[in-house]
Each structure stands twice: as structure tokens, then as C-alpha cells.
Amino acid sequence: MPKLDVPEQASLPQHLLRDELPLPEVAEPDVVRYFTRLSQMNFGIDTSFYPLGSCTMKYNPKVNDEIAAIPGFAGIHPLQPGSMVQGALQLMYELQDSLCQITGMPAASLASVAGAHGELVGMLLMRAFHDYKGQLEGRRTVLIPDSAHGTNPASAAMAGYRVVSVPSDENGNMDMDALQSLLDESVVGLMITLPNTLGLFDPNIERICALVHEVGGLVYGDGANMNALLGQVQLGSLGFDIVHLNLHKTMSTPHGGGGPGAGPITVTSELASFLPTPVVTATPSSHNDGNAYQLDAPEHSIGSIGAFHGNFGVLVRAMAYIKANGADGLREVSENAVLNANYIMKKLEGTFEIPYKRTCMHEVVLSSRNLKQHGIRAMDIAKRLIDYGIHPPTMYFPLIVEEALMIEPTETESKETLDHFIQSMLSIFKEIHETPQLLLDAPHNTPNTRLDEALAARSPNLRWSPMDK
Amino acid sequence: MLEDVLGSPYIPNTEDDRAEMLEAIGVNRVADLFADIPLHKRTESINLPQSMSELTLRREFHELAGKNVVPGEYAMFLGAGVYNHFIPSAIAPLISRGEFLTSYTPYQPEVSQGTLQATYEFQSLISLLTGMDNCNSGMYDGATALAEGVLMACRVTRRSQVIIADSVPPRHRSVILTYTKAQGIDVKIQRRDQLSVDADIACVVVASPNYFGYIDGDMGGLANQVHDKGALLVVSTNVMSLGILKPPGEYDADIVTGECQPLGIPLSFGGPYVGFFASKDEYVRQMPGRIVGKTVDTDGRTGYVLTLQTREQHIRRERATSNICTSEALIALRATIYLALMGKRGFAEVGLHCFHKAHYLASLIQSLPNFSLPFDGDFFNEFVVRGPAPSADILKDLEVNKIIGGLDISDTVNNGILVSVTEMNTKQEIHKFVEVLSQWGGQLR
Numbered sequence: 001m002p003k004l005d006v007p008e009q010a011s012l013p014q015h016l017l018r019d020e021l022p023l024p025e026v027a028e029p030d031v032v033r034y035f036t037r038l039s040q041m042n043f044g045i046d047t048s049f050y051p052l053g054s055c056t057m058k059y060n061p062k063v064n065d066e067i068a069a070i071p072g073f074a075g076i077h078p079l080q081p082g083s084m085v086q087g088a089l090q091l092m093y094e095l096q097d098s099l100c101q102i103t104g105m106p107a108a109s110l111a112s113v114a115g116a117h118g119e120l121v122g123m124l125l126m127r128a129f130h131d132y133k134g135q136l137e138g139r140r141t142v143l144i145p146d147s148a149h150g151t152n153p154a155s156a157a158m159a160g161y162r163v164v165s166v167p168s169d170e171n172g173n174m175d176m177d178a179l180q181s182l183l184d185e186s187v188v189g190l191m192i193t194l195p196n197t198l199g200l201f202d203p204n205i206e207r208i209c210a211l212v213h214e215v216g217g218l219v220y221g222d223g224a225n226m227n228a229l230l231g232q233v234q235l236g237s238l239g240f241d242i243v244h245l246n247l248h249k250t251m252s253t254p255h256g257g258g259g260p261g262a263g264p265i266t267v268t269s270e271l272a273s274f275l276p277t278p279v280v281t282a283t284p285s286s287h288n289d290g291n292a293y294q295l296d297a298p299e300h301s302i303g304s305i306g307a308f309h310g311n312f313g314v315l316v317r318a319m320a321y322i323k324a325n326g327a328d329g330l331r332e333v334s335e336n337a338v339l340n341a342n343y344i345m346k347k348l349e350g351t352f353e354i355p356y357k358r359t360c361m362h363e364v365v366l367s368s369r370n371l372k373q374h375g376i377r378a379m380d381i382a383k384r385l386i387d388y389g390i391h392p393p394t395m396y397f398p399l400i401v402e403e404a405l406m407i408e409p410t411e412t413e414s415k416e417t418l419d420h421f422i423q424s425m426l427s428i429f430k431e432i433h434e435t436p437q438l439l440l441d442a443p444h445n446t447p448n449t450r451l452d453e454a455l456a457a458r459s460p461n462l463r464w465s466p467m468d469k
Numbered sequence: 470m471l472e473d474v475l476g477s478p479y480i481p482n483t484e485d486d487r488a489e490m491l492e493a494i495g496v497n498r499v500a501d502l503f504a505d506i507p508l509h510k511r512t513e514s515i516n517l518p519q520s521m522s523e524l525t526l527r528r529e530f531h532e533l534a535g536k537n538v539v540p541g542e543y544a545m546f547l548g549a550g551v552y553n554h555f556i557p558s559a560i561a562p563l564i565s566r567g568e569f570l571t572s573y574t575p576y577q578p579e580v581s582q583g584t585l586q587a588t589y590e591f592q593s594l595i596s597l598l599t600g601m602d603n604c605n606s607g608m609y610d611g612a613t614a615l616a617e618g619v620l621m622a623c624r625v626t627r628r629s630q631v632i633i634a635d636s637v638p639p640r641h642r643s644v645i646l647t648y649t650k651a652q653g654i655d656v657k658i659q660r661r662d663q664l665s666v667d668a669d670i671a672c673v674v675v676a677s678p679n680y681f682g683y684i685d686g687d688m689g690g691l692a693n694q695v696h697d698k699g700a701l702l703v704v705s706t707n708v709m710s711l712g713i714l715k716p717p718g719e720y721d722a723d724i725v726t727g728e729c730q731p732l733g734i735p736l737s738f739g740g741p742y743v744g745f746f747a748s749k750d751e752y753v754r755q756m757p758g759r760i761v762g763k764t765v766d767t768d769g770r771t772g773y774v775l776t777l778q779t780r781e782q783h784i785r786r787e788r789a790t791s792n793i794c795t796s797e798a799l800i801a802l803r804a805t806i807y808l809a810l811m812g813k814r815g816f817a818e819v820g821l822h823c824f825h826k827a828h829y830l831a832s833l834i835q836s837l838p839n840f841s842l843p844f845d846g847d848f849f850n851e852f853v854v855r856g857p858a859p860s861a862d863i864l865k866d867l868e869v870n871k872i873i874g875g876l877d878i879s880d881t882v883n884n885g886i887l888v889s890v891t892e893m894n895t896k897q898e899i900h901k902f903v904e905v906l907s908q909w910g911g912q913l914r
């Protein structure tokens with residue numbers, strides 16, 4: 001720090017002050033080398049193919065990071081008067097509009113900062129809606145397919161709701177008979193992912209939405225898999241009432257080792273007045289491209305769900321991505337994502353089991369249950385892929401597929417990369433039959449071999465302590 | 470002629486690649502792969518403009534950013550929870566490394582030791598700063614961290630009544646209300662000096678420094694009062710103040726939350742930030758969010774993993790302690806690198822700079838005949854000023870003089886402005902601030 005340029009002031013009373021500050025002291029060169037070396041122990045999209053299903057690990061364009069770091073975006077305080085942040089508000093307004101166009105909904109909120117955060121907002125919107133209609137007490141149950149991501153039931157529970165699971169049928173679609181038997185006036189709504197976590201588009205989706213509406217329920221669309229549908233179909237036109245988008249998936253903002261993300265939602269006009277605060281609105285004005293933008297509170301808002309207006313830095317990147325791709329580009333994204341996944345599925349046919357034999361969307365789910373007889377689990381295949389320089393797919397999910405491996409290549413991988421992955425999988429398949437120990441000991445070239453997770457949970461060591469010296 | 474390239478710039482497949490792949494799959498057109506989508510609902514295109522080159526993109530966003538007023542051009546005295554602090558240059562290149570930036574939640578520890586070890590460092594540093602037993606890997610922001618702290622206190626005590634002191638910032642209070650309402654938790658807001666805790670209360674929530682910047686001088690007494698009734702003390706604090714102030718662990722707080730934004734994180738119009746969430750050991754299995762633990766591999770080498778995952782949504786589903794999945798890992802990494810760079814001495818120095826500069830400005834304002842500090846007590850880097858005119862008028866005047874003067878809090882304090890000072894504010898800026906105020910009928914003595 002520079003020398004203090006103002007006179008020192010009287011100190012605080014001693015009882016308010018801390019005796020010692022037990023932080024480390026490290027010189028900058030050592031800090032830089034330490035964190036650089038740590039980074040080298042990670043796989044990232046920039047270093048490796050990363051087909052982690054349901055996470056949409058696509059290339060993160062560098063220009064978006066540069067744009068988000070412009071001082072006019074990165075330096076502004078969230079409580080600056082509206083007149084001083086018109087550019088930021090305009091950007092948010094345009095992003096709201098773009099997401100509405102993409103999902104086919106009339107209203108949007110950018111306030112939720114992750115997919116699960118958007119889900120919670122969606123559940124609170126349903127609650128506010130039913131409350132408004134005088135049906136809060138009677139409606140207690142949220143229906144969720146058994147293939148759903150764990151955040152769905154957790155979000156419904158955080159909104160105070162009971163969760164009932166809807167089974168899937170033998171084709172991987174929602175079991176329509178089961179759905180009908182569960183639908184009555186106690187239903188708050190349905191949370192559904194489209195395409196579902198098996199990577200399949202449920203052809204009954206319109207009927208599903210209509211049935212839920214018939215009993216007065218609402219339909220929540222988990223947009224985790226929107227990469228399959230960009231420019232192909234608008235969820236609003238299928239009957240969804242609320243949709244969230246994961247900008248860190250579909251709109252390419254970096255996942256950062258587990259965030260930041262953004263999980264904005266779009267809704268029907270019936271739900272617009274319940275959206276969380278704030279939303280950005282525009283009024284005609286003489287300057288600023290004819291519009292003045294302001295932060296607004298919807299009339300029956302569920303309230304605020306975060307300290308400020310959402311993860312603005314992520315929103316900037318997503319807006320840049322949408323503009324760079326344009327309408328045609330976004331459609332190409334879904335086309336190539338789906339093409340790549342189907343290519344992998346086709347090329348692995350006859351080796352690894354494909355539990356649902358039909359055209360998939362942006363991801364394909366395999367099962368290694370038949371390989372258990374060789375003493376090999378999905379985990380072993382995943383770890384062996386690391387030796388081939390590939391990040392493992394999602395394992396053991398969705399829960400309805402035994403020994404699942406969920407592979408999402410995304411559109412930003414070349415055929416060459418896909419062929420390398422396919423070849424690696426085929427080699428591993430051979431190894432399972434010939435040299436299974438190679439898999440059981442994998443990975444072989446990482447800083448650590450397999451780690452003892454049971455030990456970590458049994459006797460938690462969650463921090464360094466001065467006693468560890 | 471050179472034409473605009475239309476379509477996505479980030480797709481490597483060529484037309485030939487696509488043709489080969491379609492042939493391998495055994496379909497004629499890509500559209501055939503979308504056959505499950507009802508035909509009458511298929512769209513031809515999205516109603517959005519066509520693609521844009523990187524050159525145009527950069528130009529357009531620079532123009533948009535230019536419509537915002539940036540600290541630097543203006544002297545910044547606006548805080549209220551997030552602050553214009555110094556950001557060391559080494560942070561940006563480190564967090565921009567693709568291995569950190571473009572990885573995801575470390576489900577596969579063998580290829581994620583970088584993220585995992587850095588997160589363990591984050592948990593360690595925040596535990597040390599707060600004086601608490603442990604800490605999770607981070608929450609969305611300070612406000613949701615506090616709201617989840619309230620939910621956790623209700624789970625731990627199996628009670629559903631909560632008291633929030635009125636010293637907790639209104640923005641935090643409203644997030645708590647949004648989060649608790651649906652779970653049937655009864656939230657009462659009470660004056661900090663008139664808290665009435667009975668045996669049904671799950672927790673008492675206080676902020677120190679409080680909304681107005683003032684330090685709560687009797688946290689020890691409050692902790693006793695709360696614990697006598699079997700309730701938990703939940704504290705929200707300004708992490709930057711912990712460089713000099715007594716840590717909440719020393720006055721027996723049970724759950725401590727706050728905003729990490731002061732730790733090398735850009736203001737960025739409200740996010741992304743990261744909240745911290747620390748607690749006593751006995752409550753760790755009720756914590757929300759990801760937690761990293763130290764363990765060994767099959768060769769006995771030290772390594773790190775996500776742990777206590779049976780609390781989490783992907784295992785426990787509707788019985789999870791929270792629905793958190795993607796959080797704010799990269800921002801927590803920012804905070805970790807910041808603390809490593811500043812270190813024991815540097816971090817305390819920043820706190821002292823904030824303290825002395827804020828008190829210098831306060832003393833000058835106090836000497837103006839028409840301005841006063843309506844609250845007594847000790848503050849860290851933020852305080853309330855009461856002026857002779859509506860706050861909006863005074864702030865507008867400051868703005869004309871290229872000063873963002875603070876937050877208009879006239880809704881809670883008549884003619885009140887919440888003024889914050891950081892190490893970034895120079896003596897010249899402070900004098901200019903006072904000079905502008907002195908035009909409102911007062912004089913700089």
C-alpha cells in the first residue's frame with residue numbers, strides 16, 4: 001500500500017480490535033507460480049475434450065471475457081443512479097428480449113444467478129400465482145420425472161413443496177398413464193427438462209403441458225438442455241409457463257470450475273407480474289437511442305432473490321455470444337450439437353449398450369451394466385478416459401439408467417476430436433475384455449491416483465489450521 | 470466482394486464433415502434428427518439479428534459501455550455492501566488461465582486438483598479471517614449466504630421463528646424474506662437495542678458493521694443472550710473490516726456470512742460476486758453448498774475432493790440442505806488469490822487505510838455547520854451524513870462535480886446519505902467532497 005495520505009485518526013477502542021491476523025505472507029512471484037501450477041492440475045475445455053453430459057462444456061469465446069472486462073461494465077457500482085448506467089441497463093433489456101425471442105415467452109428476469117437459483121424462482125412464482133388465485137393451501141405437490149436433475153426436487157423442497165416422482169416409460173419418455181393418475185387439484189405444477197436427461201425429446205410434450213394445465217397446474221421447463229433446441233422450437237409454443245436458461249451452458253459463458261453462472265427465466269404474460277425484482281423496463285426518451293431504461297419492480301413480485309440485479313458480468317458475455325452467432329448461428333449451434341451426439345452414438349453401437357435406441361438430441365446416454373461381469377464399473381471407464389486425455393462424461397446419472405455414462409460433445413468439437421473420442425472408447429472396450437486392470441488402476445498419469453472419498457467424509461479436514469504447522 | 474460471414478463463428482465442422490457424419494448416422498439431412506419435435510411447432514429461425522464479426526462486436530460493446538459512468542472518471546464514495554477497492558494486477562491473468570476458467574465443478578478429482586486445492590485454500594483463509602471453525606466453498610452472494618444461514622439455523626434448532634435486527638441491510642432482509650416465506654418461517658424484524666429472544670427462536674440475525682457502517686459493540690453480550698435460549702447467532706459482516714476488527718468467532722457467533730466482493734472482485738454492476746458461509750464445526754453437516762476436504766489417494770499422496778456430499782442435491786434430492794449446484798468458484802478463486810497477495814500485513818493495511826480515510830472525511834464533514842453525523846458510535850469505513858437539504862439534491866450536486874457521493878437513504882434517515890471511503894479515495898477527492906458540501910451553507914474550517 002502507498003503511504004497514507006491523510007492524517008491518522010484516533011484508533012478504535014481495543015475491545016473491538018483483533019489481536020492477530022493469522023494470514024500467510026507470500027511474495028507475489030511465489031503466489032503467481034503457485035496458482036499457475038495449481039491450474040496445470042486441471043482439465044478444462046481449453047486443454048481437453050470435456051463431454052460432461054448435461055453441463056454443455058462448449059468452447060468459451062475469448063472476446064466475451066474481454067468485453068466483460070471493459071471498465072464501463074466491470075467498474076460500475078450496482079447502486080449508481082440509473083442515469084449513470086444506461087448502457088448496462090440497455091444491455092440487460094436487450095438480453096431479456098433476446099431470451100424471450102429464443103424461448104417464445106413475453107417476459108424475462110435476469111436476476112437468478114444459476115440454474116438451480118432459477119428453479120427456486122420458478123417454484124416461488126408458482127407459489128405466488130396459486131396464492132394470487134386463492135389456491136395456496138390446496139396445492140402442495142410438485143411432479144418431477146424420475147430422470148430429473150437433483151436440483152429440481154431440491155428447489156421444489158426449498159419452496160416448501162412436497163415432491164412426487166413421475167416414472168419414465170420404456171422409450172425414455174414420460175409415462176403418460178402414471179402422469180394422468182398423479183394429476184389432480186393438489187398439483188402445483190410439473191418440472192420437466194426438455195430434451196430430458198436421457199438426451200431425448202419427449203414427443204408427447206404438448207399433451208403433457210395440456211394435461212397439467214387442465215388441473216390448474218403450471219409447467220416449469222428446466223432449460224439445462226436448451227443447446228439442443230436453439231432456433232428449432234420455442235418452449236413457450238409447446239405450453240411451458242416458466243423456463244430457465246443456463247447461460248453458462250447454452251450461451252457459452254465460462255463455467256469457472258463451478259461458477260459463476262446465470263440462470264435467467266422467461267415466463268408467460270400471466271406470470272410476468274410475479275417476477276423477482278428487478279426487471280429492466282424501457283420508456284421512450286429523447287436521447288439514448290430513443291429509450292430510457294430503468295430497474296423496476298413487477299406489481300406482485302415475489303421479492304428480491306439476491307443482493308443486486310443478477311450476475312451482470314455473465315449477462316454481458318451471453319449477450320456478446322448471442323450477437324456473435326445471430327439468429328442463423330444459434331440454429332447452427334443446435335444442429336451441430338445434435339449431429340455430433342448422434343455421430344458418437346452411431347459409432348459406438350455394438351459395443352457399449354445404448355439403453356434407448358432412438359435418435360438422441362444433444363447428448364447420448366450409455367450404460368456399462370453388461371460390463372459389470374468383467375468387474376468394470378462406469379467409474380472405471382470414466383477414469384480410463386483421463387489417460388486418453390479426455391475429461392470423463394457424467395457418471396451414474398440419470399439415475400434411471402444403471403451404470404450410466406452421459407456424453408455431451410457440444411457443437412464446438414470437430415469431427416477429428418469426436419473420432420479421437422470414439423477410438424478411445426473402442427480401445428477401452430477392448431481393454432475391458434483383455435486388460436481390465438488397466439481400467440481399475442486408472443488414471444495413470446495424473447497428479448493423484450484415485451482419492452479416498454470415504455475417508456474425507458468420515459473425518460472431515462476442511463481447512464488448514466495453525467496447529468497443522 | 471468480401472461479404473459478412475453468416476452463422477456461428479465457433480463451429481469447427483465443415484460441410485464435408487457434416488456430410489460424412491450424416492452418412493454414418495444414416496440420415497439425409499440434419500433436420501431428420503429433430504423428427505421428435507412436433508412438426509407444426511418447428512421454427513424456421515429466431516427473430517434476432519444475423520451474426521456479427523468480432524471486430525463489430527467489440528466496437529458495439531465498447532460503445533454501449535461508454536454510456537456508463539465509470540469510477541476513475543468519478544470519485545467513488547458509494548458502497549452500501551460492495552466497494553471500489555484496489556484489485557492487484559496478478560489476479561486477472563491467473564483466473565484467466567483456461568484450466569481454471571473453462572473447467573467445471575470438480576466431480577472428477579484426479580483432473581481437478583487445481584480447483585479443489587484452491588478451494589481448500591479459500592475455506593482456510595475465510596475460516597482464519599472470521600475466526601470460525603470451517604467454511605464452505607462459497608455462495609451466490611452475501612445476501613443469499615445470509616438467507617441460507619437463516620434456513621440452516623432453522624434446520625439445526627428445528628425451530629421456525631427468526632429475529633432479524635433492524636441493523637441488517639434492507640437488501641439482505643428482503644432476500645431473507647423471499648427465501649423463508651415459502652417454508653413457513655416466521656420472520657420478525659426488531660430494533661437492535663430492543664431484541665426480545667424467547668425459547669421458540671431459531672436464530673437472531675445481526676450485521677456488524679451494520680447497514681449504516683457502525684460496529685456492534687456488544688456482540689459478546691448478544692451471543693450469551695441468544696445462546697441462553699438455545700438459539701443461534703447469525704452474523705453478517707464486511708470481510709474487509711476483519712483485517713482490523715475482532716473476528717466473529719471470538720464473540721461466539723454460530724454462523725457468519727458476508728460478501729467477498731471487497732477481495733479483488735470487480736463491482737461489475739452487482740455480480741458475479743461470491744458470498745462466504747462459515748460456521749462452527751458442530752453444524753457442518755447442515756451446511757448448504759459445496760465443501761472441499763483433504764484426503765489421500767491410493768498411493769497415500771495428499772489430495773482434495775468434494776466432500777460431505779450426502780448433504781447435496783445430486784445425492785439427497787428433495788432432502789438436500791440446499792439446491793445449490795453451480796455456484797461462484799472462479800470468484801472464490803479471485804478472493805483466494807487476493808488474500809494470498811495481500812497477506813497478513815497488506816490486508817490489515819488496506820483495512821487501516823479505509824478506516825483512517827473514512828474517519829478523516831467524517832471529521833471534516835462534522836466540522837461543517839450544516840452537516841452532521843446523526844449516529845454515535847464506532848464505524849469502520851462507512852457512516853451516515855445528514856445534510857441541510859434532500860439527499861437527492863446534494864448527491865446531484867456532487868455528481869455534477871464528478872463525485873458519486875454515496876447512497877440516498879432518506880427513506881430511513883431524514884436527509885441521510887450513506888458515505889463509504891476506501892483506500893482508493895485520495896486526499897484530493899476527500900477535500901473536493903467536503904468543498905462541494907461546504908457550498909451548502911457550511912464552510913471548511
